[in-house]
Amino acid sequence: MTAERPALGLRQASLSLTEYDPRWAELFAKEAALIAQALPDVQFDIDHIGSTSVPGLTAKPILDIAMRSTHEEQIATALTKLGYIDRGIRSGRLSIRLRDGDIRTHNLHLYHPDDADCRDQIAFRDALRGNPILRHQYEHLKQTLVEELGD
Numbered sequence: 001m002t003a004e005r006p007a008l009g010l011r012q013a014s015l016s017l018t019e020y021d022p023r024w025a026e027l028f029a030k031e032a033a034l035i036a037q038a039l040p041d042v043q044f045d046i047d048h049i050g051s052t053s054v055p056g057l058t059a060k061p062i063l064d065i066a067m068r069s070t071h072e073e074q075i076a077t078a079l080t081k082l083g084y085i086d087r088g089i090r091s092g093r094l095s096i097r098l099r100d101g102d103i104r105t106h107n108l109h110l111y112h113p114d115d116a117d118c119r120d121q122i123a124f125r126d127a128l129r130g131n132p133i134l135r136h137q138y139e140h141l142k143q144t145l146v147e148e149l150g151d
Contacts, residue, residue, distance in 0.1 A: 006061075007021050008099075011103050011104075015150060017058045017060060017142060017143065017146055020052075020056050020057055025055075028052075028053070028065065031063065032065075034082065035078070043070075044067050045068045045113070049064045049122060051064075054128045056135065057128060058142065066092070066111060068113045069113065072110060072112075076095070080095075091117050092115060092117060094108070109121070
């Protein structure tokens with residue numbers, strides 16, 4: 001019997017896509033619950049964004065998460081305790097999680113509640129979820145870029 005491949009993980013500085021994996025939605029739900037448990041008294045919203053949040057879409061196997069809150073420092077401290085690495089301001093305050101030292105599994109973007117970048121991320125996700133033609137065009141673009149750019 002062979003071991004099941006991990007649902008998440010892409011070596012740093014590499015670029016590849018994988019077929020949609022329904023485990024991604026489950027992993028987001030588990031991660032959101034873990035974060036909520038670590039922040040019982042903090043008000044925040046959390047969303048699964050990026051390609052792994054769009055059923056049927058080929059994606060880099062990295063879970064993208066958007067959080068919105070006015071409690072940035074409290075959340076950043078809790079995320080560090082959960083194993084996230086704070087990468088500073090990059091489309092919100094970016095924290096990542098690694099496996100085995102250099103395999104990225106999570107990108108978590110912490111935004112202020114009214115951040116336009118976050119609204120755009122969620123709107124784009126919703127458009128991809130609701131429009132199969134747009135989803136196909138986006139997937140084709142991503143595949144073309146990976147072929148052209150590779151690692």
